[in-house]
């Protein structure tokens with residue numbers, strides 16, 4: 001296998017990538033007679049007023065978005081913003097109150113019990129914060145559990161489980177019991193178990209929040225590596241902005257049940273949709289996230305146009321050296337076309353915040 005640079009790892013799927021999950025006008029209202037709230041003026045009330053008047057909580061309000069095949073799609077927001085409810089509606093672990101969830105064009109809200117079980121067994125897999133491992137089963141048997149439920153033969157599931165064990169870096173631990181492993185290792189088992197069934201979509205519900213920061217960072221890198229190797233669609237819930245920026249091809253930001261922004265990490269940081277998102281991203285190092293596209297300017301009359309050349313998607317921090325060393329502006333080009341220039345002033349402005 002050839003080594004891949006971090007810049008290559010973070011290439012998002014292109015706009016041409018087919019949509020795998022298309023969510024349209026999705027509502028989830030908890031409480032009595034929830035359907036009289038969804039899509040009506042009552043849903044405009046503040047949470048406390050709605051609760052007082054109807055006894056209901058509008059956890060997800062009119063959410064529409066599409067997830068492309070192969071992307072890491074992060075759902076982010078503060079506690080109580082509706083992240084878990086939204087994502088659980090996608091697998092119907094929570095029953096939506098209204099709206100559509102189209103998986104490859106088929107509305108999973110119309111699936112009957114048997115169809116839904118098949119979907120969850122074959123096309124979806126989940127990784128949870130508290131691992132959800134079976135304590136009396138060895139690691140290999142935990143990994144192969146989903147295959148066993150599916151009726152896969154013993155030899156085949158043993159082979160697949162061993163393959164997954166190796167993939168997540170736990171070679172040699174197959175006969176251990178979960179409580180003999182550290183938290184990070186148990187979460188690797190959770191990942192291996194989810195991957196074993198070869199799902200189309202992997203759901204992660206705050207999988208690393210119980211881990212200490214160093215292990216958490218390792219696990220984030222592990223997800224990036226696995227995503228590169230297996231190329232699955234991943235839907236990842238987190239309340240941690242740095243995790244969202246690191247993992248997400250795109251990020252959906254929620255507040256009070258509403259989607260306030262959906263965009264790439266540089267869009268969320270470079271063009272926050274409102275004050276809530278602006279506050280979220282306030283302390284992010286812009287040089288680490290934004291690309292030259294965000295700071296280039298049209299060339300002026302006095303600009304020499306024979307400086308070094310860089311692409312618009314180069315992250316600013318990776319361009320600092322080139323720009324500051326050049327005695328003329330860096331030309332930002334794509335397919336031979338000059339899009340703009342970046343000089344020391346633009347770079348220093350970002351670095352100085």
Ligand SMILES: Nc1ncnc2c1ncn2[C@@H]1O[C@H](COP(=O)(O)OP(=O)(O)OP(=O)(O)O)[C@@H](O)[C@H]1O
Nearest residue numbers: 030057059077078079080081082083084085086239
């Ligand atoms: N089963 C339920 N019954 C009633 N209200 C619920 C239920 N589940 C969630 N809620 C409410 O819906 C809102 C959204 O909750 P949700 O758990 O989806 O938020 P979240 O962003 O995932 O938060 P956290 O990060 O704390 O898990 C909250 O006000 C919560 O109290």
